[in-house]
Amino acid sequence: xxxxxxxxxHQVTQMGQEVILRCVPISNHLYFYWYRQILGQxxxxxVSFYNxxxxxxxxxxxxxxxxxxxxxxxxxxxxxxxxxxxxAMYFCASSEGYEKLFFGSGTxxxxx
Amino acid sequence: xxxxxxxxxxLSVQEGRISILNCDYTNSMFDYFLWYKKYPAEGPTFLIxxxxxxxxxxxxxxxxxxxxxxxxxxxxxVPSQPGDSAVYFCAASxxxxxxxxxxxxxxxxxVKP
Numbered sequence: 001x002x003x004x005x006x007x008x009x010h011q012v013t014q015m016g017q018e019v020i021l022r023c024v025p026i027s028n029h030l031y032f033y034w035y036r037q038i039l040g041q042x043x044x045x046x047v048s049f050y051n052x053x054x055x056x057x058x059x060x061x062x063x064x065x066x067x068x069x070x071x072x073x074x075x076x077x078x079x080x081x082x083x084x085x086x087x088a089m090y091f092c093a094s095s096e097g098y099e100k101l102f103f104g105s106g107t108x109x110x111x112x
Numbered sequence: 113x114x115x116x117x118x119x120x121x122x123l124s125v126q127e128g129r130i131s132i133l134n135c136d137y138t139n140s141m142f143d144y145f146l147w148y149k150k151y152p153a154e155g156p157t158f159l160i161x162x163x164x165x166x167x168x169x170x171x172x173x174x175x176x177x178x179x180x181x182x183x184x185x186x187x188x189x190v191p192s193q194p195g196d197s198a199v200y201f202c203a204a205s206x207x208x209x210x211x212x213x214x215x216x217x218x219x220x221x222x223v224k225p
Binding site for chain 2: 004006031033035041042043044045048055056058091093095098099100101102103104105106
């Protein structure tokens, strides 16, 4: 069964450093998303991406965050200058349309 | 953000019995609801969904019921199996506003053999 792939599975970084989280969505999907889950909290929406542009973003997704689909297969989330509170599990997801989302296994980001 | 709420953080059930998970929502614009299952160190896995034009959807051992007037949905798992032990998330979306999912806090289910 096709799946969403995320790399790395774990990322440790120093506060203030830039990180790039990578995702390969399911190949025929058109919609791409990033969600995150801070330990002990709900899974929360960050951003959705369609037709090479952001279609929706949450208030969490400020100027420190950016997304890109650089080559037609990868979908990346960049955090420009990480803060302690960015520590979370980040999930990439994709969907064919406006229905079920398929999630990757996540990247555990730890900001020290 | 309390738009989607799962009031039971955990549930323990005997193998073979029914598991009933509940979810309440406040946003009347939500028109599509999903249940996801999550194992540790994995991403959420889609289980079953229901559109607001229906009140029931069934897929094998999983049935989702929607009560729009009460803004309540439930997931029934019959019969429960040890492999069903996981965290279950309810999620909702307003399709007219995009495909953003709003998640509940999750219910941890333990199925005892």
